[in-house]
Amino acid sequence: MGLLSVAIWLPVAVGALLLAAGRDEHANAVRWAALLGALAAFLVTIPLATGFDTSTAAMQFVENLPWIERFKVRYHLGVDGISVWFVLLTAFITVIVVIAGWEVVTDRVNQYMGAFLILSGLMIGVFSALDGLLFYVFFEATLIPMYIIIGIWGGPRRVYAAFKFFLYTLAGSLLMLVALAYLYVKSGGSFDIQAWHKLPLPLSAQTLLFFAFFAAFSVKVPMWPVHTWLPDAHVEAPTGGSVVLAAIMLKLGAYGFLRFSMPIAPDASREWAWFIIALSLVAVIYIGLVALVQQDMKKLVAYSSIAHMGFVTLGFFIFNELGVSGGLVQMISHGFVSGAMFLCIGVLYDRVHSREIASYGGVVNTMPKFTAFAVFFAMANCGLPATAGFVGEWMVILGTVQVNFWLGALAATALVFGAAYTLWMVKRVYFGEVANDDVRTLQDLNAREFLMLALLAVAVLAMGVYPKPFTDVMHVSVTELLRHVAASKLP
Amino acid sequence: MNWPVVLPEIVLLVMACVIAVVDLWVRDPARRPTFWLTQLTIAAVAALHLLHADSGAVQSAFGGMVVGDPLGHVLAFFACLAMMVAVAYAQPYLASREMLKGEFFTLALFALLGILVMCSAHHFLVLYLGLELMSLSLYALTALRRDHATSTEAAMKYFVLGALASGFLLYGLSMLYGATGTLEIPAVLERIAAGQAAREALVLGSVFVVAGLAFKLGAVPFHMWVPDVYQGAPTAVTLMIGGAPKLAAFAITMRLLVEGMAPLAVDWQQMLIVLAVGSLAVGNLAAIAQTNLKRMLAYSTIAQMGFLLLGLAVGVVGGKSDAAANAYSSAMFYIVTYVLTTLGTFGLIMFLARDGFESEEITDLAGLARRRPWLAGVMTVFMFSLAGIPPMVGFFAKLAILQALISTGTTGHIVLAVVAVLFSLVGAFYYLRVVKVMYFDEPQQSAPISQSPRLGGLLALNGAAVLVLGPLSGGLLEWCRSAIVAVLGA
Numbered sequence: 003m004g005l006l007s008v009a010i011w012l013p014v015a016v017g018a019l020l021l022a023a024g025r026d027e028h029a030n031a032v033r034w035a036a037l038l039g040a041l042a043a044f045l046v047t048i049p050l051a052t053g054f055d056t057s058t059a060a061m062q063f064v065e066n067l068p069w070i071e072r073f074k075v076r077y078h079l080g081v082d083g084i085s086v087w088f089v090l091l092t093a094f095i096t097v098i099v100v101i102a103g104w105e106v107v108t109d110r111v112n113q114y115m116g117a118f119l120i121l122s123g124l125m126i127g128v129f130s131a132l133d134g135l136l137f138y139v140f141f142e143a144t145l146i147p148m149y150i151i152i153g154i155w156g157g158p159r160r161v162y163a164a165f166k167f168f169l170y171t172l173a174g175s176l177l178m179l180v181a182l183a184y185l186y187v188k189s190g191g192s193f194d195i196q197a198w199h200k201l202p203l204p205l206s207a208q209t210l211l212f213f214a215f216f217a218a219f220s221v222k223v224p225m226w227p228v229h230t231w232l233p234d235a236h237v238e239a240p241t242g243g244s245v246v247l248a249a250i251m252l253k254l255g256a257y258g259f260l261r262f263s264m265p266i267a268p269d270a271s272r273e274w275a276w277f278i279i280a281l282s283l284v285a286v287i288y289i290g291l292v293a294l295v296q297q298d299m300k301k302l303v304a305y306s307s308i309a310h311m312g313f314v315t316l317g318f319f320i321f322n323e324l325g326v327s328g329g330l331v332q333m334i335s336h337g338f339v340s341g342a343m344f345l346c347i348g349v350l351y352d353r354v355h356s357r358e359i360a361s362y363g364g365v366v367n368t369m370p371k372f373t374a375f376a377v378f379f380a381m382a383n384c385g386l387p388a389t390a391g392f393v394g395e396w397m398v399i400l401g402t403v404q405v406n407f408w409l410g411a412l413a414a415t416a417l418v419f420g421a422a423y424t425l426w427m428v429k430r431v432y433f434g435e436v437a438n439d440d441v442r443t444l445q446d447l448n449a450r451e452f453l454m455l456a457l458l459a460v461a462v463l464a465m466g467v468y469p470k471p472f473t474d475v476m477h478v479s480v481t482e483l484l485r486h487v488a489a490s491k492l493p
Numbered sequence: 494m495n496w497p498v499v500l501p502e503i504v505l506l507v508m509a510c511v512i513a514v515v516d517l518w519v520r521d522p523a524r525r526p527t528f529w530l531t532q533l534t535i536a537a538v539a540a541l542h543l544l545h546a547d548s549g550a551v552q553s554a555f556g557g558m559v560v561g562d563p564l565g566h567v568l569a570f571f572a573c574l575a576m577m578v579a580v581a582y583a584q585p586y587l588a589s590r591e592m593l594k595g596e597f598f599t600l601a602l603f604a605l606l607g608i609l610v611m612c613s614a615h616h617f618l619v620l621y622l623g624l625e626l627m628s629l630s631l632y633a634l635t636a637l638r639r640d641h642a643t644s645t646e647a648a649m650k651y652f653v654l655g656a657l658a659s660g661f662l663l664y665g666l667s668m669l670y671g672a673t674g675t676l677e678i679p680a681v682l683e684r685i686a687a688g689q690a691a692r693e694a695l696v697l698g699s700v701f702v703v704a705g706l707a708f709k710l711g712a713v714p715f716h717m718w719v720p721d722v723y724q725g726a727p728t729a730v731t732l733m734i735g736g737a738p739k740l741a742a743f744a745i746t747m748r749l750l751v752e753g754m755a756p757l758a759v760d761w762q763q764m765l766i767v768l769a770v771g772s773l774a775v776g777n778l779a780a781i782a783q784t785n786l787k788r789m790l791a792y793s794t795i796a797q798m799g800f801l802l803l804g805l806a807v808g809v810v811g812g813k814s815d816a817a818a819n820a821y822s823s824a825m826f827y828i829v830t831y832v833l834t835t836l837g838t839f840g841l842i843m844f845l846a847r848d849g850f851e852s853e854e855i856t857d858l859a860g861l862a863r864r865r866p867w868l869a870g871v872m873t874v875f876m877f878s879l880a881g882i883p884p885m886v887g888f889f890a891k892l893a894i895l896q897a898l899i900s901t902g903t904t905g906h907i908v909l910a911v912v913a914v915l916f917s918l919v920g921a922f923y924y925l926r927v928v929k930v931m932y933f934d935e936p937q938q939s940a941p942i943s944q945s946p947r948l949g950g951l952l953a954l955n956g957a958a959v960l961v962l963g964p965l966s967g968g969l970l971e972w973c974r975s976a977i978v979a980v981l982g983a
Contacts, residue, residue, distance in 0.1 A: 021866075021870070069964075069967070070889070070966055070967040070970065071967045071970070071971060072893070072966075072967060072970040072971060072974065073892070073893075073896065110862075110863070113862075113866070135892075138883065139883035139884050139888070139964075142882055142883045142888070143882070143883050143884050145882065146873075146877060146882065149925070149928070150928075150932055153929060153932055153933040154862075154932055154933060160933065161929055161933050164929070164933070165922070165925060165929070168921070168925060169918065169921060169922060169925075172882075172918055172921055173918050176914040176915070176917065176918055177911070177914070179892070179895065179914065180895065180899070180907070180910050180911055180914055183892070183895050183896050183898075183899040183900075183910070184899055184907070186896065186899075187896070187899050187900045187902065
């Protein structure tokens with residue numbers, strides 16, 4: 003069994019065990035088991051980064067076994083410079099999520115922890131699958147635990163949000179299933195993604211495939227105008243659910259663009275790049291404005307996520323290395339930053355049970371340590387230099403300017419809006435006079451909360467100051483991808 | 494005379510009679526001796542079929558009226574399995590309602606005998622004989638709850654409409670007989686292929702045959718009986734109707750349409766496509782409006798049958814039957830896994846039911862995850878499997894059908910695949926609602942849930958099969974494929 007298999011199935015196995023054997027009577031044992039499982043799963047993924055060969059674009063840590071003879075699907079796993087960091091990110095965020103839910107979740111603890119661990123394994127599966135059907139199975143299976151998480155531990159409108167989340171995503175991915183079956187037939191009976199990359203296709207077929215994949219991935223990213231499920235899901239989900247959604251699940255869609263849309267339908271991708279760029283710019287600018295007027299902190303961060311993901315898709319579809327690498331860096335940094343923002347909201351929500359900005363004011367007076375973290379993450383969210391948020395946005399803007407100055411200028415306005423909505427929220431929530439008795443009686447961070455925020459703060463700072471390890475790993479794979487996309491695949 | 498071909502059926506017939514007599518001396522209200530004897534009999538029959546299926550040989554008996562080929566044996570094997578599971582789920586349920594009489598076992602065995610005859614029939618009359626034996630037994634079983642109005646109404650409706658459908662089928666068969674001059678299925682095929690038969694009579698006959706088959710499968714517009722019977726029959730009988738008979742209906746569809754009328758495929762495939770799209774639309778849309786769980790599952794069955802028919806409708810493309818093995822084996826895999834899932838869902842409803850509380854409404858499942866997490870988990874697996882979400886087996890079944898559709902390469906079939914996929918999105922909604930009720934709602938019932946470890950174990954096993962058979966579906970797919978290939982090659 004290879005490293006990737008262990009990284010996928012270890013959390014799934016621990017999660018299944020918790021579901022089967024865990025009881026609320028011994029909730030503490032369940033929590034510790036979940037933490038140990040998540041930690042072990044994270045440790046397993048570390049050799050993927052340390053042992054990664056940055057000089058080749060080929061897949062590494064490959065496992066390739068026959069799976070179902072009839073469909074000629076194979077259990078084919080592997081990572082390249084594009085996907086390897088997401089495997090680590092997923093495992094890392096899962097550890098944080100387990101810590102974040104420690105005291106907060108008291109009802110059906112085993113199901114909560116089990117669902118997150120299983121979800122973690124499935125998402126790692128999405129990032130490492132090299133077989134189209136295997137990818138689809140993981141991609142779809144992630145819906146089940148998330149549906150349950152939002153529905154059980156969510157807010158008042160959780161049922162609506164859970165259904166919307168599930169059906170929106172399913173609608174998109176079912177069209178992708180048809181596309182996968184089509185590719186299977188066209189390639190003479192193969193679900194191998196890398197074989198599909200080399201498959202010549204006429205432009206009409208490429209266009210249909212491009213839009214089928216677009217249906218699946220744009221919903222997941224989410225891109226304007228199919229983003230409406232995200233604010234609902236984020237607002238209603240429990241803190242851990244929001245963190246995983248923002249930090250990892252959105253990345254599944256963006257990753258899909260790089261693994262499927264661009265290399266399988268390169269001609270259609272170039273043909274329709276203007277379309278994606280236009281939608282991305284709408285997301286960046288319009289959604290930025292929408293975020294400005296939000297009253298609910300979680301909704302604000304949700305809209306900010308959509309805007310940031312707009313940057314990612316923009317970077318991908320300008321087809322230069324700065325853009326694609328910048329998009330990837332932005333995905334990772336957004337994973338840390340948005341996760342941290344949701345955790346901060348969770349910290350406040352656990353104490354006051356309100357997400358309304360208006361319910362707060364002057365939190366710095368009673369929670370100085372917490373405010374320091376919160377302001378730091380807010381700065382990262384605006385893209386302040388020396389934080390992770392800066393690197394990706396800067397690279398994407400540079401890349402866009404190389405292509406077209408005005409596009410770059412439009413994209414750069416996002417930094418203004420980002421700063422506006424984030425800092426305005428910070429001002430209203432954290433600074434000023436103590437607004438009410440709830441705020442007056444707030445307790446500052448406990449050790450557990452301090453630990454989870456500190457871990458993320460270190461990651462955000464490290465990535466902002468020294469992003470080279472990330473870009474080094476990506477460099478060869480991204481160059482290879484761009485070289486591939488630049489060549490026509492028309493027969 | 495080739496007796497070994499029909500040995501399992503003979504064993505079953507003899508034992509059905511023996512069990513009917515033995516039961517007269519059984520005083521136990523749970524009828525344990527009868528129950529175990531029945532299970533043992535069916536297990537033996539299943540084992541015999543499995544042995545035959547494994548040998549892969551094609552034999553015929555009674556002058557070609559009966560055939561023993563892998564298709565028949567595999568389907569018969571799964572029908573036996575389904576019947577065993579159905580009887581196991583049914584016994585405590587019926588016993589606690591004082592409905593467990595000896596007749597139940599005898600009728601179940603005769604229904605199974607009819608199913609087995611249908612699986613191995615190679616002659617119109619034998620096929621019809623098996624169909625009527627099964628149907629009459631099922632009509633009687635539906636009316637098992639004699640003093641219950643809904644149940645009686647359901648039985649009445651089932652009987653009248655069933656008789657009508659049998660009439661359709663018989664009328665169609667007689668037209669085929671008139672056109673070809675033979676009742677033997679292989680000979681019918683030969684004469685049609687040789688072009689000796691009047692085409693008008695054949696096509697008209699095939700319309701009636703397809704209508705009769707569509708009724709048995711429960712496809713739109715011949716579906717009206719399904720919701721009423723599923724809801725009205727005692728759940729134990731619903732389970733029986735939803736299980737093995739579907740396999741038998743698939744078997745006679747294969748025998749009549751594929752083995753008997755393959756050269757007419759262009760005609761009956763069009764009919765199947767219309768039936769399929771209608772079933773997908775009506776089944777999925779009507780299921781949304783249901784509040785009764787059994788009725789919702791009935792509409793879901795209709796929709797699932799629509800998906801199955803799509804697999805049967807793409808065997809022959811442009812006069813070539815290269816894709817036939819692929820398409821028909823996908824359909825066979827679909828029906829087998831569907832029956833497996835259905836057994837579990839109705840089994841679970843029975844498990845939750847108590848005397849005076851049928852647990853038939855969707856809201857009766859409220860808060861199940863809190864009360865019995867295991868049961869809720871198993872039901873979730875069934876629901877996601879029916880919705881076609883990976884990694885459950887239902888996804889792989891749908892995938893097989895979609896792949897068969899798309900591999901024909903014609904635009905019309907790709908559009909059909911997209912239509913099927915969009916309707917399964919609609920379907921996902923009502924399956925998700927069941928999960929929602931179990932997990933997100935607060936419990937409304939406080940009465941204890943049955944603790945039977947035997948049934949609980951069976952349910953868990955059933956759930957595990959639906960979950961595990963998905964990723965490990967390779968073996969079963971190959972098995973279905975080799976059975977179909979043997980039929981097509983013959």
